[in-house]
Amino acid sequence: MKARCAVVGCGRVGTSLVIHLDRVGYPLCGVASRSAESAEKAAGLVSGTPYSTDPVAVTRDADLVFITTPDDTIAEVAEAIAAAGGFKQGATVLHCSGSLPSTIMEKARLAGARIGSMHPLQSFAGADRETNPFEGIIMSVEGDAPSVELALGLASDLGARGLTIETRAKTMYHAAAVVASNCFVTVQDMAWQFIGDAGVSEEDAWSVLGPLIEGTMANIRKVGPVAALTGPVARGDVDTIGTHLDKIAEMKPGLAALYKALCLHTVDMASRKGTLTPEAEEALVRRLTS
Ligand SMILES: NC(=O)c1ccc[n+]([C@@H]2O[C@H](COP(=O)([O-])OP(=O)(O)OC[C@H]3O[C@@H](n4cnc5c(N)ncnc54)[C@H](OP(=O)(O)O)[C@@H]3O)[C@@H](O)[C@H]2O)c1
Known part of the structure; x- marks a missing residue:
């Protein structure tokens, strides 16, 4: 069975994930963003998807949480969700930054989650159903072994090619x-x-x-x-x-x-x-x- 997903940060990458996770059969527990408008807009792309401005409301039942907020907020968003008990034990948390390692989400690991990063080597300007921005691209993946395995499978499901790199090699x-x-x-x-x-x-x-x-x-x-x-x-x-x-x-x-x-x-x-x-x-x- 495919992982139940939550997306926190409904911008260009987060919204693309919402569309294409749904397209390839990953169930969505919900989406959250800083503004209700962005969360509602992204949720509206997949009918019946719950949305909130409180990440914990959508992450607590998720097997796979994407934190797709700007790079300089990822650690604090992960920490806030962890502090509020918003990660299910054994859930995987992935961010999509190219420059930051998964270890910036250490607080999520300490709260019982697995952590990783999955960086799509692509320029996302917007998000729509017609074009799959993940098709044929490289997704570099690093993190805990189970997170890496899950992210590689997901990359392949999205039409991308997963590339495992060492955490220390990210920069x-x-x-x-x-x-x-x-x-x-x-x-x-x-x-x-x-x-x-x-x-x-x-x-x-x-x-x-x-x-x-x-x-x-x-x-x-x-x-x-x-x-x-x-x-x-x-x-x-x-x-x-x-x-x-x-x-x-x-x-x-x-x-x-x-x-x-x-x-x-x-x-x-x-x-x-x-x-x-x-x-x-x-x-x-x-x-x-x-
Ligand atoms: N864009 C690209 O081409 C690209 C390519 C590869 C990787 N990435 C990576 O993907 C990640 C997201 O980038 P992006 O370009 O999609 O950014 P973006 O378009 O600026 O979207 C970020 C979203 O995060 C939301 N947000 C900001 N602070 C938040 C918080 N504290 N809690 C919840 N939501 C918050 C914003 O919400 P509101 O709209 O609600 O205000 C915004 O919609 C980054 O790590 C980036 O490095 C981006």
């Missing part, structure tokens, strides 16, 4: 996701600014840079980032990097430090790839740190 896992997505976008903004200075309009920027970006992605996918590295740093072309630094200092001084930092890491990659002579490596480092 680096999340940092990797931030670099792969957010920092990638940041670097593209830098390229967009440079190409603008080169006289290409914003509308044309993608047609100029897009094929290069997509080709680079395809190479990374095939051989990994180090082997995919090309360009002046990998070739040890110190003069080219020097002219870039001079021009960036003149046109976009605010981006000079970032360009230097990125190129310094690129020197390290080129060294691992084995394409730099020791002399070229030393000259590049000297130029990039001066």
Whole structure:
């Protein structure tokens, strides 16, 4: 029999869970949120679902409790439910934060619950029945062994692929996701600014840079980032990097430090790839740190 679920925190992720837990046959004991409006709206998506602004009213009979409140409130929400006797003995409590470990809900464990986290690697902008945001994505899972087992089964039921990680690895896992997505976008903004200075309009920027970006992605996918590295740093072309630094200092001084930092890491990659002579490596480092 599927676990009876409660969802505390009816925002983007919580409401998506309400819809899709119901769709794949997990019974809902109820939903709770800070405001009655959010709780009522989420409950209205699955007819007959009780709702409350008091989490304990919906969690006390649940086998599986999701705490989908903002990251900085998860620990206090878990603690308040535990203090009010709102977790059934042996119930599993999961949060969905990517950066925080399950151990922030230690008070729930001390109250007799099992704890874990289940992070969907997805950007949730809203929630609807038509699209399943869990389909085909990775859900990283950590926590007590029984919580991990339950969360892996749930991830699979939702259409996702569960990935077990160590509790202590959560922060680096999340940092990797931030670099792969957010920092990638940041670097593209830098390229967009440079190409603008080169006289290409914003509308044309993608047609100029897009094929290069997509080709680079395809190479990374095939051989990994180090082997995919090309360009002046990998070739040890110190003069080219020097002219870039001079021009960036003149046109976009605010981006000079970032360009230097990125190129310094690129020197390290080129060294691992084995394409730099020791002399070229030393000259590049000297130029990039001066
Ligand atoms: N959004 C994403 O793309 C995404 C992706 C992966 C993981 N996550 C994780 O999922 C979790 C939820 O994120 P979200 O984006 O869904 O947040 P959100 O849209 O801001 O929703 C959070 C909800 O929690 C409710 N809430 C706040 N404080 C509360 C409290 N003390 N007690 C009960 N309910 C409370 C809010 O209630 P009211 O509306 O009632 O005021 C709000 O609806 C976070 O851990 C986040 O890191 C988010």
